[in-house]
Amino acid sequence: MSQDIPYGPDRKPWKETLSPLAINADGTPMVTPPSQDPAEVYSYPDLERGITPSNYQVPTIGFTADHARKAQDETSAYVNKQSLNHLGYQCSIGNDHSQVTRYLHTLLNNIGDPYVPGHFTINSKWMERNVLDYYASLWNAKWPHNDEDPETYWGYVCTMGSSEGNLYAVWNGRDYLQGKFMMTDVTRKVPTTTYVQAKLTADKPNAFTPVAFYSEDSHYSFTKCMAVLDVKSFYRLGTELYPGQCPLGGDWPTEVPSEGGDAGPGSIDVDKLYKLVEFFVSKGYPALILLNFGTTFKGAYDDVKRAGEMLLPMLRKHEMDERWIQVVDPNKPDDPKWIKRNGFWIHVDGALGSTYVPFMKMAFNKGRTAIKPPPDFDFRLPFVHSICGSGHKWPGAPWPLGIFMTKTGLQLLPPTNPDYVGSPDTTFAGSRNGLSSLVWWSFLTQYSYEAQIDRVVYSLELVKHTYQELQKVQTDIGQDIWINYTPLSLSLWFKKPNDDIVHKYTLSPESLFVDGEQRNFVHMFVMSNVAKETIDSLMQALREPNAFTTAEKRDKKWVRRARKAGVESRITDLHDGMILGKADQGLKNGVQPLFNWPMAGRGFK
Numbered sequence: 001m002s003q004d005i006p007y008g009p010d011r012k013p014w015k016e017t018l019s020p021l022a023i024n025a026d027g028t029p030m031v032t033p034p035s036q037d038p039a040e041v042y043s044y045p046d047l048e049r050g051i052t053p054s055n056y057q058v059p060t061i062g063f064t065a066d067h068a069r070k071a072q073d074e075t076s077a078y079v080n081k082q083s084l085n086h087l088g089y090q091c092s093i094g095n096d097h098s099q100v101t102r103y104l105h106t107l108l109n110n111i112g113d114p115y116v117p118g119h120f121t122i123n124s125k126w127m128e129r130n131v132l133d134y135y136a137s138l139w140n141a142k143w144p145h146n147d148e149d150p151e152t153y154w155g156y157v158c159t160m161g162s163s164e165g166n167l168y169a170v171w172n173g174r175d176y177l178q179g180k181f182m183m184t185d186v187t188r189k190v191p192t193t194t195y196v197q198a199k200l201t202a203d204k205p206n207a208f209t210p211v212a213f214y215s216e217d218s219h220y221s222f223t224k225c226m227a228v229l230d231v232k233s234f235y236r237l238g239t240e241l242y243p244g245q246c247p248l249g250g251d252w253p254t255e256v257p258s259e260g261g262d263a264g265p266g267s268i269d270v271d272k273l274y275k276l277v278e279f280f281v282s283k284g285y286p287a288l289i290l291l292n293f294g295t296t297f298k299g300a301y302d303d304v305k306r307a308g309e310m311l312l313p314m315l316r317k318h319e320m321d322e323r324w325i326q327v328v329d330p331n332k333p334d335d336p337k338w339i340k341r342n343g344f345w346i347h348v349d350g351a352l353g354s355t356y357v358p359f360m361k362m363a364f365n366k367g368r369t370a371i372k373p374p375p376d377f378d379f380r381l382p383f384v385h386s387i388c389g390s391g392h393k394w395p396g397a398p399w400p401l402g403i404f405m406t407k408t409g410l411q412l413l414p415p416t417n418p419d420y421v422g423s424p425d426t427t428f429a430g431s432r433n434g435l436s437s438l439v440w441w442s443f444l445t446q447y448s449y450e451a452q453i454d455r456v457v458y459s460l461e462l463v464k465h466t467y468q469e470l471q472k473v474q475t476d477i478g479q480d481i482w483i484n485y486t487p488l489s490l491s492l493w494f495k496k497p498n499d500d501i502v503h504k505y506t507l508s509p510e511s512l513f514v515d516g517e518q519r520n521f522v523h524m525f526v527m528s529n530v531a532k533e534t535i536d537s538l539m540q541a542l543r544e545p546n547a548f549t550t551a552e553k554r555d556k557k558w559v560r561r562a563r564k565a566g567v568e569s570r571i572t573d574l575h576d577g578m579i580l581g582k583a584d585q586g587l588k589n590g591v592q593p594l595f596n597w598p599m600a601g602r603g604f605k
């Protein structure tokens with residue numbers, strides 16, 4: 001640690017930038033000095049181009065107005081440049097969100113349930129409820145939300161994007177399948193809420209152990225959900241309790257295989273899903289099935305309709321489509337209740353697809369596009385329990401935000417009984433960003449269905465155009481650039497070009513295994529705000545002589561983590577005693593495998 005390390009925009013020794021208020025009588029600082037020059041440690045000239053790290057260091061004697069302006073100008077120039085050419089990720093950039101400036105002097109906090117006004121009066125819940133109703137209608141749920149009607153939807157606008165939507169879904173689904181209840185007894189003088197667990201019977205020891213299933217193309221947030229909520233995936237339970245018995249043969253795969261593996265379109269292999277689910281359901285485990293509608297890398301749609309229609313008869317055979325479970329209120333132990341619940345939960349992670357595919361369908365039905373939409377995914381399907389979407393992806397928003405939706409009757413409500421009223425287990429976050437509902441609502445009021453359909457048709461046509469242009473580039477440069485496209489999606493992926501191009505267009509790098517070989521790809525999404533000129537300029541860049549000469553650099557973080565764990569494979573250690581890795585390696589060391597933490601194939605970088 002040294003007080004002489006240069007610090008701040010003026011690069012003065014750190015001690016000279018320290019506020020005198022933080023210096024003891026003996027001259028020693030009351031706060032820690034840097035141990036290394038942070039400007040060197042945080043120097044990323046390849047990625048944060050044009051950003052000078054020292055311009056952002058905060059001297060505690062104060063930051064001058066000049067320095068502040070310089071830093072803001074540098075950041076703003078960088079952000080504007082990158083926004084202009086952005087192609088890599090599935091977010092719409094360029095909507096007009098200027099209406100939020102009217103509210104930046106205050107705090108809009110939609111804390112708590114959207115349908116209960118609550119005591120924090122500065123909020124935008126009236127806008128939130130209309131955003132939710134809009135999507136409930138679009139997703140064919142019964143609306144408006146009504147606490148008394150279990151068939152109506154319930155939902156909320158998330159503080160995070162679909163990561164929170166997924167987390168909430170897994171939480172709600174887990175507790176539902178574990179036979180948990182929230183009970184509020186309002187007959188008491190001071191109403192009390194109790195969290196209770198249904199009774200397990202000796203003949204069905206697995207009845208309240210949900211097993212999660214999701215494909216290898218799923219978003220990495222599912223892995224996080226398993227960790228945070230301690231839900232076991234079929235891989236974890238399979239390797240723990242049923243080694244060598246995988247119904248697909250061989251070792252248990254870490255996730256449900258996708259059709260055609262890495263080289264395929266990215267949708268879940270429904271037949272394999274069926275076999276895996278059947279294995280566990282036949283042993284009495286309830287199934288938590290997490291499907292995708294618009295995957296992160298390939299933009300693929302799982303066939304939710306076919307999956308549900310195939311699984312239902314099998315679930316019925318094992319009495320898991322519906323089952324009776326016994327609930328005992330601790331306050332009334334002699335009065336058990338029997339209630340009916342599904343023995344499965346199907347969540348649709350529609351981070352990207354759920355918000356625009358309904359418009360694809362309208363466009364197709366009205367002859368505005370010849371592109372047929374993917375099969376239905378929404379609440380029209382009686383087996384769908386929850387859906388989430390990310391607002392910054394399809395509609396577009398100035399920060400991450402999302403939506404989670406389920407049915408009122410699937411919340412953790414007590415059995416129907418006039419003595420009780422449900423205490424809806426509401427949002428994941430406490431304080432929630434009221435501006436999120438405000439920008440979402442504003443978008444919906446600016447874009448009618450007609451306008452949204454125009455946006456979808458524009459994107460679908462531009463994807464087709466981009467695909468054709470990439471083919472021309474490939475022919476012109478005489479080199480296979482591995483062009484891929486999932487039908488109906490907005491995503492294209494091809495061979496990773498050089499770092500300058502990747503950075504200029506914010507392309508998203510990812511490696512996939514094709515024909516037994518690791519190949520470096522980038523993906524791009526053609527969202528409705530992408531200008532044709534940006535595509536044309538990318539095509540021009542890809543024709544340059546050195547466009548595809550790239551020196552392979554491995555992700556620093558990956559290598560660092562792997563080294564720390566002592567192996568250069570997919571093994572990493574997170575915290576004490578928790579080794580996540582391949583099952584065989586874990587088992588050899590006598591360590592229980594928990595789950596696979598994906599390092600590739602998930603749009604991590």
Ligand SMILES: *Cc1c(COP(=O)(O)O)cnc(C)c1O
Pocket residue numbers: 160161162163164166218219221292294295296349350351352390400401402
């Ligand atoms: C982006 C994405 C998420 C997570 O959304 P965030 O908004 O980043 O939290 C989840 N699932 C899929 C399929 C995604 O593409």
